[in-house]
Amino acid sequence: MTTPEPAVGPGAAVTYGCVLSPAELAPRALPQPRGTLSAFLADMLGGPVRTLEHPPGPDDDALFGEDGALALYCLYELHYRGFAGVADGWEWEPSLLRLRRDLEDDLDARLRREIAAADLAMTAPPRREPAAWIGDALRELVDAPGGPSVSRHLAERGSLEEFREFAIHRSLLQLKEADPHSWAIPRLRGAAKAALVEIQADEYGDGVQRDMHQTLFGLTMRTLGLDPSYGAYLDRVPAATLATVSLPSYLGLHRAHRGALVGHLAVFEMTSVAPMSAYSAALRRHGLPPAARLFFDTHVVADAHHQGVAADSLAAGLVRDEPALTDDLLFGARAAMALEDHAARPILAAWEAGDSSLR
Numbered sequence: 396m397t398t399p400e401p402a403v404g405p406g407a408a409v410t411y412g413c414v415l416s417p418a419e420l421a422p423r424a425l426p427q428p429r430g431t432l433s434a435f436l437a438d439m440l441g442g443p444v445r446t447l448e449h450p451p452g453p454d455d456d457a458l459f460g461e462d463g464a465l466a467l468y469c470l471y472e473l474h475y476r477g478f479a480g481v482a483d484g485w486e487w488e489p490s491l492l493r494l495r496r497d498l499e500d501d502l503d504a505r506l507r508r509e510i511a512a513a514d515l516a517m518t519a520p521p522r523r524e525p526a527a528w529i530g531d532a533l534r535e536l537v538d539a540p541g542g543p544s545v546s547r548h549l550a551e552r553g554s555l556e557e558f559r560e561f562a563i564h565r566s567l568l569q570l571k572e573a574d575p576h577s578w579a580i581p582r583l584r585g586a587a588k589a590a591l592v593e594i595q596a597d598e599y600g601d602g603v604q605r606d607m608h609q610t611l612f613g614l615t616m617r618t619l620g621l622d623p624s625y626g627a628y629l630d631r632v633p634a635a636t637l638a639t640v641s642l643p644s645y646l647g648l649h650r651a652h653r654g655a656l657v658g659h660l661a662v663f664e665m666t667s668v669a670p671m672s673a674y675s676a677a678l679r680r681h682g683l684p685p686a687a688r689l690f691f692d693t694h695v696v697a698d699a700h701h702q703g704v705a706a707d708s709l710a711a712g713l714v715r716d717e718p719a720l721t722d723d724l725l726f727g728a729r730a731a732m733a734l735e736d737h738a739a740r741p742i743l744a745a746w747e748a749g750d751s752s753l754r
């Protein structure tokens with residue numbers, strides 16, 4: 396399904412008139428189990444909706460364990476597009492929600508331990524009202540020297556095969572980009588809501604399917620010779636990457652964490668421009684056509700604007716209206732930084748060793 400191809404950029408004839416087909420947008424089958432709980436879910440969810448009498452616990456933890464993290468990822472996916480062959484009614488089955496809650500309690504505790512261990516920069520908040528300093532605090536957090544950088548590696552010396560692996564890692568989030576943060580829209584009010592909608596409108600291509608950032612990432616995948624179908628690579632993606640997707644799902648599904656979801660989005664917008672520019676440079680170095688780079692080039696421009704909106708209108712607007720959410724906002728921002736760093740390290744270590752970073 397295509398629409399006419401306009402030129403993008405100075406004199407460029409870019410093939411970006413691509414939207415994903417209905418089959419590519421449709422949900423996929425449940426993933427291969429990675430342990431006791433994910434096997435139990437694969438077995439149960441394929442059948443009729445019913446009460447789960449004695450669900451097993453996961454073999455490991457809900458943040459970075461392969462079994463627990465995959466189980467939680469699957470339970471969250473029921474709130475997005477679901478899985479082929481899984482009845483829609485499972486989404487609100489109380490016994491499944493109880494299981495999800497147990498995993499989330501573990502996830503939340505693990506997140507707070509990760510944040511404490513990550514020792515993230517952020518000076519003690521001053522006593523002034525939070526709306527006056529929250530933007531600077533977020534800037535301090537994202538500007539602090541970070542760990543190893545996937546984008547820098549790919550721009551400077553990474554192979555095209557490594558870039559394709561990177562795209563597979565990111566596909567779970569980018570092919571539903573903006574969806575987790577949209578849960579905050581009905582939960583915010585006033586200036587913060589308006590700022591969030593301003594960002595989200597861009598993320599959804601101002602209502603043009605071809606321009607939705609989700610679509611643009613599909614175009615990148617296709618140009619790289621990868622399958623742009625929603626969730627196509629779930630079986631290949633390790634828990635550390637799944638955690639980066641489940642985090643905004645967790646925050647988005649709990650109104651109590653609307654502050655953290657705003658903090659998460661703010662960090663995403665504020666850490667985008669340089670890496671997106673580096674990814675685009677990597678693709679140019681490998682001779683990929685402009686269509687492959689459009690997702691990244693679009694973000695360089697859009698997020699140069701979004702980063703200011705996120706810090707000074709969205710985050711500041713929220714804590715001006717609801718100062719009690721300040722700590723939660725910072726929790727979401729720190730969690731985003733910690734999980735991105737945790738996901739990047741094993742990817743770079745695998746490449747350094749000449750191995751694949753995928754399962």
Ligand SMILES: [Fe+2]
Pocket residue numbers: 572598608694
């Ligand atoms: Fe985007």
Ligand SMILES: [Fe+2]
Pocket residue numbers: 594598664697698701
């Ligand atoms: Fe953005």
